[in-house]
Amino acid sequence: MNSDDSIDAIFSALSDRTRRQVLGRLARADSVTATELATGMDVSRQAIVKHLQALSSAGFATTERSGREVRYSLDPAPLREAARWISDEGARWDDRLGRLRSLLQDRPGRT
Amino acid sequence: MNSDDSIDAIFSALSDRTRRQVLGRLARADSVTATELATGMDVSRQAIVKHLQALSSAGFATTERSGREVRYSLDPAPLREAARWISDEGARWDDRLGRLRSLLQDRPGRT
DNA sequence: TGAACGTGCAACTCTTGGGTTGCGCTAGGG
DNA sequence: CCCTAGCGCAACCCAAGAGTTGCACGTTCA
Numbered sequence: 001m002n003s004d005d006s007i008d009a010i011f012s013a014l015s016d017r018t019r020r021q022v023l024g025r026l027a028r029a030d031s032v033t034a035t036e037l038a039t040g041m042d043v044s045r046q047a048i049v050k051h052l053q054a055l056s057s058a059g060f061a062t063t064e065r066s067g068r069e070v071r072y073s074l075d076p077a078p079l080r081e082a083a084r085w086i087s088d089e090g091a092r093w094d095d096r097l098g099r100l101r102s103l104l105q106d107r108p109g110r111t
Numbered sequence: 112m113n114s115d116d117s118i119d120a121i122f123s124a125l126s127d128r129t130r131r132q133v134l135g136r137l138a139r140a141d142s143v144t145a146t147e148l149a150t151g152m153d154v155s156r157q158a159i160v161k162h163l164q165a166l167s168s169a170g171f172a173t174t175e176r177s178g179r180e181v182r183y184s185l186d187p188a189p190l191r192e193a194a195r196w197i198s199d200e201g202a203r204w205d206d207r208l209g210r211l212r213s214l215l216q217d218r219p220g221r222t
Numbered sequence: 223t224g225a226a227c228g229t230g231c232a233a234c235t236c237t238t239g240g241g242t243t244g245c246g247c248t249a250g251g252g
Numbered sequence: 253c254c255c256t257a258g259c260g261c262a263a264c265c266c267a268a269g270a271g272t273t274g275c276a277c278g279t280t281c282a
Contacts, residue, residue: 227281230277232276235273238269243263247261249257
């Protein structure tokens with residue numbers, strides 16, 4: 001998977017509000033199943049599963065099987081990648097964007 | 112347009128590689144027409160026009176009519192908005208990961 | 223062992239998105 | 253004044269995305 005594919009997957013994962021909502025839940029829960037996620041959101045479990053697959057293939061979610069459950073956890077790494085792309089691109093968009101870099105400096109996450 | 116719509120539009124604008132390529136050309140040219148963009152890329156002018164409309168509605172492009180041409184320019188503002196979303200979200204994720212990390216390291220958590 | 227629960231797989235619908243072609247209109251430049 | 257360059261609109265194609273329902277399979281545990 002080249003870098004363009006990866007950026008494609010990341011931004012497209014972030015472009016859906018249901019998926020961003022799932023990301024938020026993942027972030028607050030530290031480990032959660034698709035069924036748990038589905039209760040409390042207005043879509044079916046299967047829809048959630050598909051979103052989780054999209055998030056996984058963008059690198060945002062990792063899975064761990066525990067008995068008959070599959071628990072999903074957040075991986076923040078792709079967010080850093082997105083931040084780096086924006087920062088790099090913004091830098092190239094010349095000094096109109098100079099201030100962007102400081103905004104993204106040591107957040108999100110430490111590597 | 113609420114903030115979610117805006118984030119939707121921005122990330123979905125960034126999620127297509129042709130559109131990212133157009134953004135790059137916009138950044139380097141400081142004012143360019145759809146026809147100019149189409150020469151040198153492997154899609155039709157109409158496809159470029161559609162991409163420019165998507166970029167416009169995300170706030171990335173502004174148009175200015177000059178005679179019979181329509182010249183497009185880059186507006187970097189949405190990139191800042193994306194950066195801010197990522198930064199905010201990343202901060203919230205880091206909070207949780209930070210708590211988790213200090214728990215795992217058996218250190219007294221701050222906060 | 224058997225019922226119940228959580229998943230996985232598949233088929234299906236509807237909408238959106240990226241792309242194309244064709245054509246008509248208008249503004250400029252010889 | 254006319255021809256051409258550049259644009260806008262509309263119709264269309266095809267693939268992917270978001271979502272649904274139905275059912276089969278494996279795990280748990282009473």
